[in-house]
Amino acid sequence: MSSKFQVPGSKSPRFADLTTFRIGGPCREFIDCKTADELGAAVRELAARNENFFLIGGGSNLLVSDRGLDSVVVRFANSEPEIRIENDEIIVSAATALDDLARFSVENGIAGFACCSGIPGTVGGAIAGNAGAFGEQIGDLLISVSLLDHRGGERIVAAGELGFAYRHSRLQETSDIVLSARLRAARGDAGALRARRDEIMAIRVAKHPDWHVTPTAGSFFKNIEPTSKAERRQAAGWFLEQAGAKNLRVGGARPFDKHANIIVADPGCTARDVLELSKQMAALVRGKFGFDLQREVRLVGDFG
Numbered sequence: 001m002s003s004k005f006q007v008p009g010s011k012s013p014r015f016a017d018l019t020t021f022r023i024g025g026p027c028r029e030f031i032d033c034k035t036a037d038e039l040g041a042a043v044r045e046l047a048a049r050n051e052n053f054f055l056i057g058g059g060s061n062l063l064v065s066d067r068g069l070d071s072v073v074v075r076f077a078n079s080e081p082e083i084r085i086e087n088d089e090i091i092v093s094a095a096t097a098l099d100d101l102a103r104f105s106v107e108n109g110i111a112g113f114a115c116c117s118g119i120p121g122t123v124g125g126a127i128a129g130n131a132g133a134f135g136e137q138i139g140d141l142l143i144s145v146s147l148l149d150h151r152g153g154e155r156i157v158a159a160g161e162l163g164f165a166y167r168h169s170r171l172q173e174t175s176d177i178v179l180s181a182r183l184r185a186a187r188g189d190a191g192a193l194r195a196r197r198d199e200i201m202a203i204r205v206a207k208h209p210d211w212h213v214t215p216t217a218g219s220f221f222k223n224i225e226p227t228s229k230a231e232r233r234q235a236a237g238w239f240l241e242q243a244g245a246k247n248l249r250v251g252g253a254r255p256f257d258k259h260a261n262i263i264v265a266d267p268g269c270t271a272r273d274v275l276e277l278s279k280q281m282a283a284l285v286r287g288k289f290g291f292d293l294q295r296e297v298r299l300v301g302d303f304g
Helices: 036-048 098-107 123-128 190-207 236-242 271-289
Strands: 027-033 053-056 062-064 069-076 083-086 089-093 142-148 154-158 177-184 216-219 253-256 259-265 298-300
Touching: 027 036, 036 069, 036 142, 036 177, 062 271, 083 098, 089 098, 098 123, 098 190, 123 177, 236 259, 236 271, 253 271, 259 271
Parallel strands: 027 069, 053 069, 062 298
Antiparallel strands: 083 089, 089 177, 142 154, 142 177, 216 259, 253 259
């Protein structure tokens, strides 16, 4: 099994060290896996111990309780990309960072992945949540995935069986873990793809906090689904801004000044601060526009 992780000076690993929000309490045990073989071995050992566990990837899109989680936490993430091209397909480890996949595709003249530029998290998490941007999503490019169940069994599943929808797949409702993926590798104009990636990265710099520097989980609420085929999906940030959400603050949590749908955590911020702020933001939109926003960020643990 992979080695346990111990935060220096702490009796227990804390989610504050494992998530892009950099808040959240302790977990009982942490196992760090970088390869499919390591992950499979860890899962089978935990199954033999009849031990449940909580899986994370890059730690984005999570808000973990200040109380933490009385559970084993297994991380499947690797800073070294595992990507290759076979014929007209990309084969990629689910532990690979999503932005590394976007960069690789652009460098190799493969279309369809530039939209994922700058999005934090792993390929596995992106597939489970059908991540994307600018009207594109990774599920549209998927051919199949190799899955690992919580007993350590592996199987191949076609993309059509995963029930992709906006920011959703059936993987969010099962205990299956993505080990690797096969994706379509349609050739594109390398120069145009590089320009598109540069454009997207510039947009992110202009409108989004740098999650490496500023604690955040990215967009907190899902965008608004169209009410008819004639309408487009609408940005939750627009409704939040119109409702005055940028004026809110709870403890160390506040909306990002350039994007009303992003909550950032200032020093001293707690998970409770973030949750309470999100409730107030949603209430403003409900009061002004008459509908409920749906969280994109996943709540983990006991918030009381």
